[in-house]
Amino acid sequence: MNRNSLSKNDILKRIRSALKNDKSYKKGNVISTMCTYPDEFAQQLFSEFIARNIGDTNLFPGVVALEKEVISMLGKLLHNETAYGNIVTGGTEANFLALWAYRELSGKHTIIVPKTAHFSLYKSANILHLNIKTVRVTENRQVDIAEVQKAIDDDTFCIVGIAGTTELGVIDPIAELSELCIKHNLYLHIDAAFGGFVIPFMKDMNYDVADFDFVLPGVSSITIDPHKMGMCPIPAGGILFRNKELTKKIEWSVSYLSGGDTQQTTFVSSRSGASVIAVWGMLKHMGFEGYENLIRKCMDVTGYLINELDRIDDLCPILQPTMNIVGITSTKYNIVTIAEAMREKSWAISLFTKHLRIVLRPSVTKKVIDTFIHDIKEVLTCIQAKI
Numbered sequence: 116m117n118r119n120s121l122s123k124n125d126i127l128k129r130i131r132s133a134l135k136n137d138k139s140y141k142k143g144n145v146i147s148t149m150c151t152y153p154d155e156f157a158q159q160l161f162s163e164f165i166a167r168n169i170g171d172t173n174l175f176p177g178v179v180a181l182e183k184e185v186i187s188m189l190g191k192l193l194h195n196e197t198a199y200g201n202i203v204t205g206g207t208e209a210n211f212l213a214l215w216a217y218r219e220l221s222g223k224h225t226i227i228v229p230k231t232a233h234f235s236l237y238k239s240a241n242i243l244h245l246n247i248k249t250v251r252v253t254e255n256r257q258v259d260i261a262e263v264q265k266a267i268d269d270d271t272f273c274i275v276g277i278a279g280t281t282e283l284g285v286i287d288p289i290a291e292l293s294e295l296c297i298k299h300n301l302y303l304h305i306d307a308a309f310g311g312f313v314i315p316f317m318k319d320m321n322y323d324v325a326d327f328d329f330v331l332p333g334v335s336s337i338t339i340d341p342h343k344m345g346m347c348p349i350p351a352g353g354i355l356f357r358n359k360e361l362t363k364k365i366e367w368s369v370s371y372l373s374g375g376d377t378q379q380t381t382f383v384s385s386r387s388g389a390s391v392i393a394v395w396g397m398l399k400h401m402g403f404e405g406y407e408n409l410i411r412k413c414m415d416v417t418g419y420l421i422n423e424l425d426r427i428d429d430l431c432p433i434l435q436p437t438m439n440i441v442g443i444t445s446t447k448y449n450i451v452t453i454a455e456a457m458r459e460k461s462w463a464i465s466l467f468t469k470h471l472r473i474v475l476r477p478s479v480t481k482k483v484i485d486t487f488i489h490d491i492k493e494v495l496t497c498i499q500a501k502i
C-alpha cells in the first residue's frame with residue numbers, strides 16, 4: 116500500500132488499465148458463462164442500497180422482510196409459497212446448505228449424485244466429510260435411476276437431482292428420484308441453479324419439460340440462482356427448503372447483536388442486503404411475463420443455432436437441447452483444437468470432454484450466432500487445410 120493517497124482519477128485509470136483484457140458478460144462473444152449481465156435497474160438498486168447487511172437482522176428489519184417476500188415469490192414459482200430459505204452467495208453455498216442441513220438431521224454421511232453434478236457438490240462433500248457416490252448417466256445424459264437405486268445403502272441420507280446440468284442443461288428424471296426418496300426415506304435436493312429461472316417459464320410456454328420442483332412430494336430443497344438467468348448482480352444464489360423445520364439443525368443463534376437473539380440459517384454471517392433488494396426489485400420489475408419473454412427469446416436463438424449447425428457437415432449438437440444450453444461436437448475434428456482456435460478468435464467458450472458448451476443467454480443474439488458460425492466455419496477450413 117502507498118503511504119500517500121492517490122487521486123480518485125488516478126485510481127480509476129489504474130483499475131481500468133488493470134481490467135483492460137477482462138471480458139464482459141454484456142458482450143456476445145462470451146458464450147461460455149451461465150451468468151447474465153445484470154439488468155440496469157438491478158444494478159441501480161444494488162448500488163443505492165449497498166450498505167445493508169442482512170446478517171444483522173435487527174439493524175435491517177426492512178431487508179429481512181423483503182427477503183421473506185423474495186423467498187415466497189420464488190416459492191410460488193416452484194409450487195410452494197410457504198417454502199423457507201435465503202438469498203445466498205451463489206449455487207455453491209445453496210448446495211452446501213442443503214447437504215449440511217440433511218447431514219445434521221440424519222447423522223449419516225453418504226450422498227448420491229449424478230456424474231453430471233456441479234463441482235460445488237464435491238467441494239461441499241469434502242468440507243462436510245461426506246462420502247459421495249457418483250452415478251453414471253444414460254445416453255441422454257440423465258442420471259440412471261436403476262443405478263441410483265443400487266447405490267442406496269444404510270448410510271445414505273440424500274440424493275441430488277439436477278434440473279439444468281452445467282454441461283448440457285439436462286433435467287434428471289426428478290419424479291422418479293422423488294418416488295425413490297419417499298420410498299427410502301431420503302432427502303432429495305434439486306440443483307436448479309441455472310434451470311430454476313428457465314424451466315417454469317418453458318412449462319408455461321408449453322415446452323415439453325418434466326416436473327422438477329416442490330410439486331413433487333419427495334423434493335426437500337431447491338437451489339435457484341437469481342445471478343444466473345434471473346438477471347441479478349453477483350452475489351445472488353437462492354436456497355429454498357420445503358419448510359423451515361428442515362433447517363433446524365443448521366440454525367445458528369447470535370445473541371450479542373443490537374436487537375438481542377437472532378437466528379441464521381446461512382453459512383455466510385454478514386450478507387449483502389443489496390443482493391436481496393436487487394432480487395426483490397427484479398422479480399417485481401420483470402414479473403412472470405418479463406422472464407417468460409426473456410426465455411422465449413433465448414429459446415428462439417437456441418433453435419436458430421441448432422438450424423445453423425444442421426447446415427455444417429462436420430459439426431452437430433451432442434444432444435438435442437432441453438433448454439438454452441447447446442453442446443457442440445464434431446464427428447471429424449478434435450474438439451479441443453476447435454475450442455483453442457475459437458478462443459484465439461476471442462470467443463470465450465467452455466470446453467467439456469466431448470463438446471463445446473454454448474449458453475444462449477440474453478446477450479447472445481442471432482447476430483452473435485451468425486458471427487460465431489462464420490468464425491467456426493473458418494476454423495474448420497483452417498484445420499482441414501492443415502490435415
Ligand code: 0PR
Pocket residue numbers: 147148149150204205206207208210233235277279280281306307308309340352
Ligand atoms: N449448480 C450448477 C448446476 C451450476 O451450473 C453452478 C455454476 C453451480 C451450482 C454453482 O453456482 P455458483 O457459481 O453461483 O456458486 N455453474 C457455472 C458454470 O460452471 C458457474 C460459473 C458462472 C462459471 C459464471 C463461470 C462464470 O463466468 O458454468
